[in-house]
Amino acid sequence: MPDATLIDRYQNYRAQRFRKHERTYAHSLPKWRTRSRRRVLVRGLAITFGFMFVVSLLCAFGFDWAPLLWLPACAVFFPLWLVLQIVSGRQGDAPDKTLDEYELAQRNNARSIGLTITQNLMLIPIFYLIFGSVITGGSDTDMAYAGGLMALTVLLIGGCAPAMILGWTRPDPDA
Template identity: 80%
Template sequence: MPEATLIDRYQTYRAGRFLKHEQTYANWLPGWRTQHRRRILVAGLASTFALMFAVSVVCAFGISWAPLLWLPACLIFFPLWTVLQIVSGRQGDAPNATLDEYELAQRNSARSIGLTVTQNLMMLPILYLIFGAVFTGGTDTDMAYAGGLMALTVLLIGGCTPAMILGWTRPDPEA
């Protein structure tokens, strides 16, 4: 049998750590593990992303207080994201060794969609920054800041999409 590579050892470590955390959080928030409640969390995250993108657009207009709106968006995002991860069992980023074939197929499909969403949405800040730089000669700092917030929002959306899909589509856990 070939010797385990660095990647193999890391995957084994990651699976062990995942299972340890899963055991720790397995009984947390039982009332939020229903599909209906998970859908509320997903809708809350989607609303938060809309707020984040709106903040980035407002920042593009040079409104000096607009970046302060990013803080409430983050204060909403982090708890929603954390709770969704707990109640969905972090299946969106679970190591392969911890999932059965059906869960693995679902997770991989959700990840594929997340990558597609990221690639397509990332065109918005890219085009904004490219055309904005042409029109302003690359001197508009508000445009650069807004483009950075747009890109960050898109990356958050893409990173959260697999867990959001799984949280939305998975049926209620069995009693």
């Protein structure tokens, strides 16, 4: 393709890299590829996100030890997310060229829902920071840290939502 644009070349590179990783992990964690096991992972992520949001609230209320709770939340989040990505075939962020029409439609629907979730949930830290800064005159550093953790949690939820939706809804793989 001599007339390929930079974006076309990047998309081709992404597709090649995706297929390589897909081959590498295609047979990993076979017992976790069932719908019921994927749902366990999705529930675990949802609980972890709830915990992260509680940590941000504890920071908002000025508990000095609360930020330390973010470390165990991350220690749970990263393995759950990694395993869900492996067992769901990373379909939530797969390049277009690697999916058939049905998979593409499913992925796009899940992404659309993820964007809607992100936009709506992001209102929580936005309003918290806006109203909090007006009430405190912008002098509360706990509020800024808590708002940042709230925003980070919401972005993680929105970024993980497509894979969580697909992991929850897709049928068991063929034997």
